[in-house]
Amino acid sequence: MAILGKNTVLPLLETSKSSLPHRLFKSITRLIPRYERCTCNECEVFSGVFGNTFWHENLSPSMHYWLNKENVTKLPMAAFPHLRKICNTGNIVDSEGNNSYLIHPERMPLPTLYISGGRSLLVTPETSFLANNYMKLHQPGFRHERDVVEGFGHSDLLIGEESYKKVFPHITSHIRSAERENGAISVGGRKYSIEAMDWEDDPYEQYGGFSTWFSPCVVILLFLMLVALCLSMFNVF
Ligand SMILES: [Zn+2]
Structure with a gap:
């Protein structure tokens, strides 16, 4: 400057x-x-x-x-x-560096959708992970969702040649769901606890996702090993 x-x-x-x-x-x-x-x-x-x-x-x-x-x-x-102040603080602050926004989550009673690129560029998918959890924690009565789209970085999510096929469907789907629920989710419907929220999303999905570590083949293999163990025990006794 x-x-x-x-x-x-x-x-x-x-x-x-x-x-x-x-x-x-x-x-x-x-x-x-x-x-x-x-x-x-x-x-x-x-x-x-x-x-x-x-x-x-x-x-x-x-x-x-x-x-x-x-x-x-x-x-x-x-x-x-x-x-610079926002980057150095690690979260959004006002121009004086004060935490003026995050202390008022009650001012954001609305459904939200977060989309990150899975091929990190400029920002990491962790930003949308944290924002999504923040809204789930403070505005649990509304639908909050997050998607990580493989192959995209940052602004190409919206202006990419293939965005209409790979990104926009997430947006239209979220809008339809939020409209069906009239914005707010009923008390008997989807509700988030702090514990559930911790496990709701997969922070490792950029690495292929935690769930992919347990493919059907691995589950079948574990099951067969369990059967073999039981049979061996049966033979012993
Ligand atoms: Zn260029």
Whole structure:
């Protein structure tokens, strides 16, 4: 921010006029390590500021062009000190660094759905895991669900070429379920206790899921071993 000076709005287009501080800032962003490099100058600067926000293979060329050449042509940087405070704290805080939001879960009486990319990029699936548990704990009367979609990272979940097939069905399904329940879930319906909540989701699903460790073959093998053990005991006695 010190490099930018007073004008904190960064022009991103390669063809736009840039001041010396802005050119210096953009040169530094290109040096910052990231998962994927790109031949597009604007994409390189944007990824240097935020980190890669999508896996390139999930975007069509036309979407990539629109993002970098038409959608975001200027980047206001004034919010970054606030973002830094959020990242350093580990949860959302206000611009002064105060915990002003998470202390008021009663202000969010609504159903929620969390979707993370299973091919981690920019953020980890743990963020949606924690958010989902927070809402289940504080707003148990509403439907809260979470999905981890394999092959996606972050923004490509919504703007990916295959999003309409692999991601959007989770959203429409959740909306239909929430509407059927009229937002709130009855007391006799789905209810979450703290203990149940701890086991509701699988934090290891990005590694293939805990359940996959116990495939049907393994269960059958364990059963056969149990039968063999019983037979051997029978022979002894
Ligand atoms: Zn790119």
